[in-house]
Amino acid sequence: MLGRRRWMGTVAGLCLLSALGAGCGKKDGASPAAANxxxxxxxxxLSGAETQFGKDTQEGTELAVEEINAKGGVKGKKVRVIFEDDKSNPQEAxxxxxxxxxxxxxxxxxxxVASSRSKAGGIVANKNKVPMITPSSTNPDVTKVGPFVFRVCFTDDVQGQMGARFIKEKLGKNKVAVLYASDDLYSSGLANEFKSEAKKLGLNVVAEKSFLKSETNFTTYLNEIKSAEPEAIYAPVYYNAMVPIARQxxxxxxxxxxxxxxxxxxxxxxVHDAGExxxxxxxxxxxxPDMPAPLSQAFVKKYVEKFKREPSALAAQGYDAAMLLFDAMGRAKGDTPEAxxxxxxxxxxxxxxxxxxxxNADRNADKPIVIVQIKGKKFTYFDTVSTK
Structure with a gap:
């Protein structure tokens, strides 16, 4: 932003104050793709509560850009990704x-990366008719905001159902407790989907405890769950909440x-802070990272060479979202956002x-689900489950 003239700041301010910006400074029918x-x-x-998720996704995206540009770009033009930090905040998104x-x-x-922020950003993208792909936001409502919003991940209704089926069919458990953040779209949505499927499967939900994202002391909830004597505890929360939950x-x-x-x-x-x-x-x-698919292992190899560590799922999804977008840009019948x-x-x-x-027709990704187990303070591949 340094060096921009003052009137540019004024125009940007007016755009932000308009009703979600109905294309300020953008002429109808014009393609935003630069000539070169x-x-x-x-x-x-890239900062805030889910920083690691954001940075992992950024690294996966950067690897995809490096790879596509090394092959000559898309339709003979290089790709440049402009990263912005929304500070883990929906309004900033x-x-x-x-x-x-x-x-x-x-x-x-x-x-x-988070459903609440993807939904907020997706509303703006859809209003301005610019296509958006979320790498990892799983709440079903995200893509319902309009025809310009897509995802490359499965949705929480599918994930919640598979979580319940896994506990019932693979682990052979019948009594389950649920612990989730009530003020988080991802956590509460996934918990609701799990409970719905658990009821269909005949699972007995013996305890249900919700908390606010700002809470850090879960001892009371955990003691109440323990007294209900569950065989399994379903906790669809983010990693930063799961660390203190696990310790307590x-x-x-x-x-x-x-x-x-x-x-x-x-x-x-x-796994670093609560692996034991x-x-x-x-x-x-x-x-x-250890799933036995050739394309997965090729990605892991390239990622490790560049970043000197194994990729997370967020990095892989960031890579896939970018590569799928570049593939679509190459197939598009024009250079416009609509095409x-x-x-x-x-x-x-x-x-x-x-x-x-x-x-699919709802702009969601039809794809399998991977089951991961924590063993020896590492994420290890356990199984791949079809969602069909």
Whole structure:
């Protein structure tokens, strides 16, 4: 932003204050693709509560950009991704998407990692008719905001159902407790889907405890859960909440192997800070670095060479979201956001690091679910489950 004239700041301010920015500074029918490059916007939580998720996604995206540009780009033009930090805040997500569309004239958007922020950014993207792909936001409402919003991950209704089926059919458990954040779209949505499927399967939910994201003391909830004598505890929370939950659960006498979670667990800090307490726990996920698929292993090899560590599921999804977008840009019948949107919608059997991806009529990804177990303070591949 340094060096911009004052009137540019005024225009940007007016755009932000308008009703979600109905395309300020963008002429109808004009293509935002520059003559010599494609500009793509990415808004991520590069600071704030979900920083690790945002940075992992950024690294996966950067690897995809490096790879596509090494092959000559898309239609002979290099791709440039402009990253913006929304600070893990939905309002900032709205602001950053507006900036990327109005100021930077991006042809498409990638983001966000959290459902609440993807929904906020998606509303702006859809209003401005710029296609957006979220790598990892699983709440079903995200893509319901309009025809320009897509995802490359499975949805919480599918993930919640598979979590319940896994506990019932694979673990052979019947009594289960549920622990979740009531003020988080991801956590509460996944808990509700799990409970609905648990009822259909005949699982007995013996305890249900909810908390606010700002809470850090879970001892009371965990003691109440323990007194209900569950055989398994479903905790669809983010990794930053699961660390203190795991530590306090151990102190309360609840084994880590009792816990089953969702994809929000996959962050290195979970096994680094609570790997011992979480030994034996399982969670549904999109990817595991040791899953035995050739494309997955090729991605892992490239990622390790560049970043000197194994990729998380968020990194793999960031890579897949970017590569699927670039593939759609190459297939699009024009360089406009509308043409790219149509090409994304037509994606069938795209081969990614996380598996084969087909975009369905609801703009969601039809793909398998990976089961990951925590063993020896590491995420280890356990199984791949079809969602059909």
């Amino acid at each position: 490059e494609w500009k793509v916007g990415a808004y991520l939580s 709205t602001n950053k998407v507006l900036q990327l569309i109005n100021r930077d004239k991006v042809v498409a958007l990638l983001g966000e 659960a151990k102190a309360a006498g609840l084994a880590g192997s009792m816990f089953v979670g969702g994809d929000g667990w996959h962050a290195d800090s979970l 307490e979480m030994e034996g726990a399982y969670f549904t996920n999109h990817f595991s 790219i949107r149509d090409a994304i919608a037509e994606t069938k059997d795209f081969q990614g690091a996380t598996g084969a991806i087909t975009i």
